[in-house]
């Protein structure tokens with residue numbers, strides 16, 4: 504694993520956007536795996552700015568999001584589809600047909616999961632997967648469990664994730680309790696993984712996930728077994744790491 508120290512959230516975002524931009528420049532038909540949440544917002548803002556400045560061209564790129572709430576459609580302002588359209592897709596020239604997100608309104612969850620896996624495969628697999636990490640060590644919505652879930656699946660969200668998400672909803676009872684998510688195997692198949700993490704409240708999970716035992720109770724720990732992972736963290740997020748990360 505490669506650790507890159509960032510001074511703060513903005514510095515983390517600049518470094519992450521730089522890596523994603525370089526991937527696109529090196530491979531114009533790059534297949535991105537993308538995340539939602541607070542962590543990538545700054546990164547998406549920069550990619551949009553650089554596209555606006557004429558430095559990037561997403562016309563041949565594709566993007567697969569990690570996850571989507573079950574029960575929310577593209578018009579719901581809490582859906583991840585809405586988030587992606589608002590914060591990135593509407594600001595760059597990625598083609599509509601190349602924006603992939605699980606369909607939260609799908610009638611047949613099992614078929615939807617199979618369709619999603621097949622679509623990723625059909626695009627030749629993910630070149631670079633951007634990840635955040637949950638306070639409990641989740642990646643995508645792969646929550647702590649007794650085993651690693653492999654492929655894209657429908658999952659029950661844990662209390663801690665529902666609690667963390669409730670800040671985005673007016674009423675707690677509106678917070679979805681299930682979500683579609685890429686599985687651990689789906690994520691691990693990405694050729695490169697770029698995880699971004701900011702803030703002291705994530706310091707403990709960063710230490711456990713990347714320096715502790717690899718176990719499904721800390722889903723992100725599996726990334727220790729991937730051969731091309733870059734973790735960009737700011738001072739707060741890396742504050743409990745005792746090992747020398749180099750410079």
Ligand code: F6R
Pocket residue numbers: 537538539540541542543569570634635636637638641642643644
């Ligand atoms: C989002 C996702 C989640 C988040 C994680 C961190 O698509 O899959 O795993 O990456 O919950 O969220 P933030 O960045 O809001 O702290």
